[in-house]
Amino acid sequence: MTSIRQVKTVCGYCGTGCGLILEVEDNKIIKIRGDKEAPVNKGQTCVKGAFAYQYVHAPERLNTPMIKKAGKLVKATWEEAYDFIASRLSEIKNDFGPDAISMFACARTTNESNYITQKFMRAAVGSNNIDGCNRT
Amino acid sequence: MGSNTTEAHPIIGNRIKKAAKGSLKVIVIDPRKIDMVKSAQKHLQINVGTDIALINAMIRVIITEGLYDKGFIGNHTGDFEALLAKVDRYTPEFSAGITGLLAEDIIEVARLYATSNKSMIAYTLGITEHHCGVNNVFDIANLALLTGQIGKRGSGIMPLRGQNNVQGAGDMGCLPNQLTGAVSLLKDDYRSRFEHSWKVQISQRVGDTQTRTFDKIETGEIKALYCIGENPLVADVHMNHTRALLEKLDLLIVQDIFMTETAEMADVVLPARSWGEVDGTYTNTDRRIQRVRTAVTAQPGVKEDWEILCDLSARMGYQMQYSSSEEIWDEVRELAWEMYGGISYARLEDEYGIHFPCPDENHPGTKILHERFHNGKENEKRSNFVPVEFTPPLEQPDEEYPFTLTTGRRYESYNTHTQTRHYASGVKIKQTEETLDIHPVDALRLNINDGDLVRVSSRRGTLTVKAKVTEQVVPGLVFMSFHWSEVPTNVLTLNEYDPISGTAEFKACAVKVETIA
Numbered sequence: 075m076t077s078i079r080q081v082k083t084v085c086g087y088c089g090t091g092c093g094l095i096l097e098v099e100d101n102k103i104i105k106i107r108g109d110k111e112a113p114v115n116k117g118q119t120c121v122k123g124a125f126a127y128q129y130v131h132a133p134e135r136l137n138t139p140m141i142k143k144a145g146k147l148v149k150a151t152w153e154e155a156y157d158f159i160a161s162r163l164s165e166i167k168n169d170f171g172p173d174a175i176s177m178f179a180c181a182r183t184t185n186e187s188n189y190i191t192q193k194f195m196r197a198a199v200g201s202n203n204i205d206g207c208n209r210t
Numbered sequence: 211m212g213s214n215t216t217e218a219h220p221i222i223g224n225r226i227k228k229a230a231k232g233s234l235k236v237i238v239i240d241p242r243k244i245d246m247v248k249s250a251q252k253h254l255q256i257n258v259g260t261d262i263a264l265i266n267a268m269i270r271v272i273i274t275e276g277l278y279d280k281g282f283i284g285n286h287t288g289d290f291e292a293l294l295a296k297v298d299r300y301t302p303e304f305s306a307g308i309t310g311l312l313a314e315d316i317i318e319v320a321r322l323y324a325t326s327n328k329s330m331i332a333y334t335l336g337i338t339e340h341h342c343g344v345n346n347v348f349d350i351a352n353l354a355l356l357t358g359q360i361g362k363r364g365s366g367i368m369p370l371r372g373q374n375n376v377q378g379a380g381d382m383g384c385l386p387n388q389l390t391g392a393v394s395l396l397k398d399d400y401r402s403r404f405e406h407s408w409k410v411q412i413s414q415r416v417g418d419t420q421t422r423t424f425d426k427i428e429t430g431e432i433k434a435l436y437c438i439g440e441n442p443l444v445a446d447v448h449m450n451h452t453r454a455l456l457e458k459l460d461l462l463i464v465q466d467i468f469m470t471e472t473a474e475m476a477d478v479v480l481p482a483r484s485w486g487e488v489d490g491t492y493t494n495t496d497r498r499i500q501r502v503r504t505a506v507t508a509q510p511g512v513k514e515d516w517e518i519l520c521d522l523s524a525r526m527g528y529q530m531q532y533s534s535s536e537e538i539w540d541e542v543r544e545l546a547w548e549m550y551g552g553i554s555y556a557r558l559e560d561e562y563g564i565h566f567p568c569p570d571e572n573h574p575g576t577k578i579l580h581e582r583f584h585n586g587k588e589n590e591k592r593s594n595f596v597p598v599e600f601t602p603p604l605e606q607p608d609e610e611y612p613f614t615l616t617t618g619r620r621y622e623s624y625n626t627h628t629q630t631r632h633y634a635s636g637v638k639i640k641q642t643e644e645t646l647d648i649h650p651v652d653a654l655r656l657n658i659n660d661g662d663l664v665r666v667s668s669r670r671g672t673l674t675v676k677a678k679v680t681e682q683v684v685p686g687l688v689f690m691s692f693h694w695s696e697v698p699t700n701v702l703t704l705n706e707y708d709p710i711s712g713t714a715e716f717k718a719c720a721v722k723v724e725t726i727a
Contacts, residue, residue, distance in 0.1 A: 085374060089376060091498060113563060129632035135481070140478070160522060166460065173417070184488055192382060203432070
């Protein structure tokens with residue numbers, strides 16, 4: 075018999091920040107309910123928060139880096155993708171300066187990843203060309 | 211104002227509706243008869259993009275009737291005379307002509323807002339997605355300062371934010387002019403704090419907004435774009451133009467969880483971990499920091515966003531090494547301690563959420579901002595009024611394109627729909643495809659029945675979509691969302707932007723609607 079785990083987390087859709095309890099079985103989310111202890115939503119959920127979670131397990135999820143060759147994206151290893159990006163970004167930075175590179179950060183990812191995103195642009199690339207969908 | 215709360219922020223909508231059953235009076239200001247109208251004492255069904263005409267008239271009523279907070283203005287504000295001069299011509303009758311409202315309704319709402327012991331304004335993209343979005347926000351602030359409806363519980367200005375962590379992304383420094391903690395990167399002592407910790411010189415050239423980035427791709431000044439978890443091709447205005455710009459890049463890197471329309475155009479695609487697989491914190495719409503936790507082991511082949519960036523950084527000659535999200539967060543707490551110093555993972559475990567600013571472990575967090583306005587003292591740093599003039603939407607309907615198209619979101623779908631395509635089985639979805647929402651009077655005149663396919667065109671593009679005949683819109687106004695890439699609404703929208711924020715005018719463009727023979 076497999077056991078069902080319960081994980082407390084926060085919804086990943088809109089900015090309300092509802093607390094959710096995820097029921098997990100066999101490494102799959104099988105049910106989501108509102109967390110009654112959550113100060114924001116006190117147990118309530120909307121249709122997206124409670125039911126639109128199957129994307130996490132969708133077979134269409136990207137599962138490998140890809141590089142465009144002859145107009146087509148083809149599978150690559152992480153090493154190949156990293157080497158390609160690092161060498162192309164370094165070339166562009168050398169030829170045109172760091173401000174020829176721009177970054178669109180992600181309003182859906184964590185604070186921690188966003189901190190690293192801007193640190194990458196400012197410290198590794200050397201530009202303040204970083205923005206997000208804050209404006210849309 | 212300009213917030214379809216029950217569809218875009220359903221739980222906040224629920225709480226407002228519940229409070230409206232008690233003593234809360236809700237005024238809805240929106241061009242559409244949205245669901246919240248059912249709970250509202252009054253609906254000001256305003257013409258699209260005429261918010262400043264309304265607010266300036268409200269300000270004028272409040273001043274002429276002496277309903278403003280004189281003590282508050284004297285102690286805390288500046289440039290009141292300039293505000294007086296600016297709003298002088300906005301009589302209720304003058305603004306009624308612009309907004310399509312009745313003068314007496316404008317007067318009634320102005321009185322209600324000013325004289326209630328607590329009034330709050332909640333707004334969303336209906337305010338910001340205009341060429342005058344920043345001016346719209348300035349005018350909301352003028353109204354709050356005029357009446358002292360800010361800095362105390364139950365009052366204030368509440369922008370309802372659209373993404374789980376759009377607040378946090380900006381706060382963390384993903385902005386072209388600010389470092390982590392929302393401080394200008396041109397502030398020398400603050401910047402040097404980061405330079406010392408990061409052991410690197412930070413450029414003092416303020417960077418480009420997304421809008422200016424697109425301009426500079428066009429001029430060839432920007433050659434490479436790295437895009438994380440965003441689908442600008444479908445989400446941004448004037449899609450055909452956006453596509454041409456992305457094609458022009460020497461290097462497009464996309465990091466995402468799905469092969470989005472933008473990812474298909476990329477030179478390199480990197481697979482990232484999704485919500486449910488990541489660990490860390492989000493900052494919600496009321497500045498509350500909460501923990502997001504790993505629920506499932508990540509799918510094989512994907513990496514967490516920060517892990518990818520650290521790997522790449524090392525290859526570009528700058529080492530970033532972290533073993534956990536908590537270690538990164540502790541660096542944030544140390545550098546931007548005024549905001550986050552007291553918000554440890556351990557405290558979040560106990561307290562669920564903490565509002566920043568929270569400078570130290572003994573600080574409870576800040577639930578209400580600007581309380582200094584009510585401490586009985588005169589403020590050293592004054593909040594100046596910023597008087598603004600009404601400017602109409604840039605593309606007005608005319609003979610050839612007689613409708614105004616306004617865009618927004620629908621309840622069951624989220625943005626470009628890459629995630630909400632994947633509902634749990636058995637969930638009944640009401641709206642499964644895009645529609646053009648059109649008023650019965652217009653539909654009758656154009657001989658359009660509910661469910662008919664129609665062609666919608668603007669000066670920038672054309673598409674085919676099913677008509678939905680509904681009284682939610684008024685005659686002359688049509689509505690679409692942009693959730694379905696099969697019906698790419700943003701081929702129609704206008705690439706005009708607010709000059710300060712760079713936000714595009716998603717909320718108004720001129721279109722024509724034709725039946726398909």
